[in-house]
Amino acid sequence: MILHVENPVVEVHDLTVSYDRKPVLWGVDLTLPAGSLVGVIGPNGAGKSTLIKAVMDLLSAGSGYVRIFGKPIEEVRNRISYVPQRESVDWDFPASVFDVVLMGRYGKLGLFSRPRKADKDAAMEALEKVNMQAFAKRQISQLSGGQQQRVFLARALAQNADIYFMDEPFAGVDIATETAIIELLRTMREQGKTVVVVHHDLQSAAEYFDWVVLLNMRLVASGPTEKVLTQELLEHTYGGRLTVLTKVGDLLRKQQFPAREKK
Amino acid sequence: MAMVGDAISHAVLPGIVIAFLVTGSRESVPMLIGAGTLGLLTTFLIEFFHRYARVQSDAAIGVTFTWLFAIGIILLSVFAGQVDLDQDCVLYGEIAYVPLDIWLTDSGYNFGPRTIWTLSVVALLITAFIFVGYKELFLTAFDPGYAAAIGLSTTAWYYALMGAVSLTTVASFESVGAILVVAFLVAPPATAYLLTDDFRQMLLLSVGLGILASVAGYYLAVWLDGSIAGAIATVTGLEFMLALFFSPSRGLLLRRKQVQPVQL
Numbered sequence: 001m002i003l004h005v006e007n008p009v010v011e012v013h014d015l016t017v018s019y020d021r022k023p024v025l026w027g028v029d030l031t032l033p034a035g036s037l038v039g040v041i042g043p044n045g046a047g048k049s050t051l052i053k054a055v056m057d058l059l060s061a062g063s064g065y066v067r068i069f070g071k072p073i074e075e076v077r078n079r080i081s082y083v084p085q086r087e088s089v090d091w092d093f094p095a096s097v098f099d100v101v102l103m104g105r106y107g108k109l110g111l112f113s114r115p116r117k118a119d120k121d122a123a124m125e126a127l128e129k130v131n132m133q134a135f136a137k138r139q140i141s142q143l144s145g146g147q148q149q150r151v152f153l154a155r156a157l158a159q160n161a162d163i164y165f166m167d168e169p170f171a172g173v174d175i176a177t178e179t180a181i182i183e184l185l186r187t188m189r190e191q192g193k194t195v196v197v198v199h200h201d202l203q204s205a206a207e208y209f210d211w212v213v214l215l216n217m218r219l220v221a222s223g224p225t226e227k228v229l230t231q232e233l234l235e236h237t238y239g240g241r242l243t244v245l246t247k248v249g250d251l252l253r254k255q256q257f258p259a260r261e262k263k
Numbered sequence: 264m265a266m267v268g269d270a271i272s273h274a275v276l277p278g279i280v281i282a283f284l285v286t287g288s289r290e291s292v293p294m295l296i297g298a299g300t301l302g303l304l305t306t307f308l309i310e311f312f313h314r315y316a317r318v319q320s321d322a323a324i325g326v327t328f329t330w331l332f333a334i335g336i337i338l339l340s341v342f343a344g345q346v347d348l349d350q351d352c353v354l355y356g357e358i359a360y361v362p363l364d365i366w367l368t369d370s371g372y373n374f375g376p377r378t379i380w381t382l383s384v385v386a387l388l389i390t391a392f393i394f395v396g397y398k399e400l401f402l403t404a405f406d407p408g409y410a411a412a413i414g415l416s417t418t419a420w421y422y423a424l425m426g427a428v429s430l431t432t433v434a435s436f437e438s439v440g441a442i443l444v445v446a447f448l449v450a451p452p453a454t455a456y457l458l459t460d461d462f463r464q465m466l467l468l469s470v471g472l473g474i475l476a477s478v479a480g481y482y483l484a485v486w487l488d489g490s491i492a493g494a495i496a497t498v499t500g501l502e503f504m505l506a507l508f509f510s511p512s513r514g515l516l517l518r519r520k521q522v523q524p525v526q527l
Contacts, residue, residue, distance in 0.1 A: 020317075058411050074414075082412035089406045094462045103402050107413035112395060139460040159413070 001233055003223035005033040007070075009163055009194045010055060015064035017047070017054045023062070023217075024050050030213060030222040037189050038196045039209035039225075043238050046216040048198045049085070052165045055196075056082060068163065078107055081161035083152050085168050091140050097151050098136040101127055104158030119158075126158035129184060146177030153181060163194045170199060182208055205229065266321070267306060267425065268448035270328035271432045272441040274305040276335025284342060295381075295433055302429025305331060306422065378438040385434040392427055393466070400424060401462060443492040447473055450499035457506040457513045472502055 008031035017025040025047040032038050040048045053059045055066050057073045068076050081104070104126065105119040115123075127133045130150040135143070143151065149169055156164055170178050185195050185208075199205055205212065205225070212228040214220040214237045221228045221237075275298035282297025305327055312323035366377040374380065393400065399420055403410045407417045428448070436444045455468035480495030487494065508516045 053408075056412050058408060077414035080412065082409055084406065084408040084412075088408055093405050094456060094460050094465050095401075095405060096461065099401075099462065100405070103398075103406070103409070106398050106402055106415075109398070111399070114398070141460070155409070165412075 001221040001223055001228060002030060002219060003227070004031045007034065008032055009034045009069060010196070011067040011070070012055060013064050013066070015051075015054060015066065016062040017050050017059055018062050025054065025215075026218045028064070028215075028219045030219055032194065032196065032213075032222075033211060034194055035189060035192045036194055036211045037185055037209050038194070038211045038213060039199045039205050040196060040213045040215060041199055041202065041205055041237070042215035042220075044200075046237075048200075048215055049167050051213075051215060052082075052167060052196060052198060056080060056165060079162040081156040081159045081164045083156050083164065083166040083169055086145065086148050086152065086171065088167075091143070091148060093140065095140055096136070097127070097132065097138050097140060097143070098123060100140055100151050101136075101154045101158050104155040107159060122160070123154075123158045126154040129157055130154045131180060144174075146173040149173050149177060149181070153184065157184075161193075164188070164196065166195065166197045168198050168200065170197075170201065170204075178204075202229075202234070266324050266449075267309065268428055268432055269441075269445045270309065270324045271302045271305050271429050272436050272444045274328040274331035274335075275299075275301045275429075275433050275436075276332055277301060277338055278335075280335055280338040280342070284338075294437065295430075298433035299426075299429055301331065302433055303422070303426055306425035306429065310421075381434055382438070385430055389427055389431060392423070396420065396423065440492055443496050446496040446499045447476075450496075450503050451476065454499075454503045454506045457503075457510045460512065472499075476502060 010030075010032040012028055012030050015025060015028040016023055024045075028051065040051060042048050050059060054061050055068075055073075057066070066073060068080065073080070101123040102115055102119065105115055105122060109115065109119070124133065124136065127136055130153050132147065132150050132154060135147065135151075140148070140151065153166075153169065156166075169181055173181070185197070188195055189210075197209070199208070206229050209225050211223070212225045213222045214228060214233055216237050216239070221233045278297035278299070278301030279294055282293045285297075286293040308327045308331075309320070309323045312318045312326065313320045316323075318326070362376050364377050366374040366380060368374070399410075399415055403415060403417050403420045410420075411417050432444050432448070435447070451469040451472040452465065454472050455465045459465050459468055476498040477495055480498040481491060483498060484491040484494035506514065508514055
């Protein structure tokens with residue numbers, strides 16, 4: 001179940017990535033449509049983060065190639081933004097919220113130039129979009145997990161890119177932040193941006209995304225959400241674990257097996 | 264990361280000895296080139312052992328610099344007769360001798376102590392480097408993944424920074440010795456980190472604390488009639504202890520109540 005689209009924003013051909021000669025991604029071949037919210041879903045160790053890192057050329061691929069907007073990545077770097085996993089940085093680093101968001105403008109600035117007023121305005125605007133403007137001068141060490149995630153998101157927004165890769169933006173955030181983030185992602189989609197999100201919660205996946213990539217070291221499926229999030233493909237992705245659960249579920253339903261012992 | 268300076272300051276020894284054996288003189292420039300090359304080799308080896316051999320970074324640092332330093336010691340002892348260098352001088356340095364090493368031109372003009380000139384040039388270079396690369400250094404230090412995604416070469420900036428550390432270490436330690444170099448590389452920034460949360464302020468404060476420690480340490484040494492380098496290093500340690508206990512934001516005794524994150 002791997003569907004391809006015409007004029008894709010992301011085009012991955014036969015991508016294989018290895019760590020220490022141990023392949024973690026095998027022959028991934030997919031295309032993603034423009035202006036969509038894409039969820040990359042799979043069990044732990046399936047290579048979800050590896051896939052987006054390899055697409056952005058942060059990891060070197062053993063084989064295959066990637067085209068973004070039909071061009072090699074080096075030609076379109078300024079149109080790409082990245083929200084890394086929150087745990088990947090040291091939040092005790094001496095920086096303020098505004099300092100971090102302003103980093104989103106660095107890519108457009110040359111080596112010698114300093115952030116100008118336009119850059120500072122863009123950073124402040126991005127902070128307002130995630131509802132964190134009151135925290136601009138706050139030290140990043142004093143933020144909660146959800147606030148850290150919003151700051152990372154604001155940094156990506158300040159960049160004003162065309163395609164965004166986000167690594168587990170919903171991991172460990174509160175419901176309010178999760179709702180705020182998904183609203184923001186939908187607004188971005190309406191503006192024609194493409195957002196690729198690594199996600200691990202199957203429950204919300206069907207609601208959040210309009211295109212889903214199922215991954216477990218190999219590409220299991222890639223296509224519109226309603227066609228991809230099926231029992232069969234999910235079982236295929238998650239191996240035996242889901243199967244056991246569904247079997248228990250079926251048994252309960254068919255035999256009216258008491259879920260808890262009745263007194 | 265803090266210990267990379269320590270590693271470089273020891274590992275440059277073979278570079279200095281080789282430079283001396285090749286040129287036969289104690290001119291600053293060949294010494295700096297020899298030591299600088301070894302300094303970069305050290306950072307390269309540490310990174311190599313850590314990344315490709317999957318050794319923990321502290322172990323990689325330990326293995327690299329003890330090994331290179333040992334080679335330096337062997338070279339020094341084998342060629343001891345021909346080399347006008349001794350281990351004490353290399354390791355401990357001696358600030359008191361700085362005024363004696365005068366830069367005289369052939370015509371006899373006296374420019375004053377030689378190390379003041381070399382270190383001023385190095386200080387200017389390093390300041391210029393920080394000024395030019397401030398935002399790149401700030402970003403690659405905080406979030407290398409994002410830096411690479413927006414097209415910065417994190418490897419190039421890492422080696423540029425390590426090159427700067429190497430240059431600073433090598434230029435300083437011939438006058439002040441390896442131990443004082445390490446004290447200055449680590450203690451003032453660590454102290455400043457306890458006193459401020461702003462990166463710019465931290466850089467400026469480190470410099471201020473370093474100057475304060477030098478002046479105070481010098482007078483302490485005069486008063487005690489003891490080692491100048493030792494007294495200065497002691498003051499850097501005292502500054503750190505004072506900040507540790509009395510810092511308004513992070514001090515153990517005066518810590519303000521942490522601002523609680525507001526839930527939105």
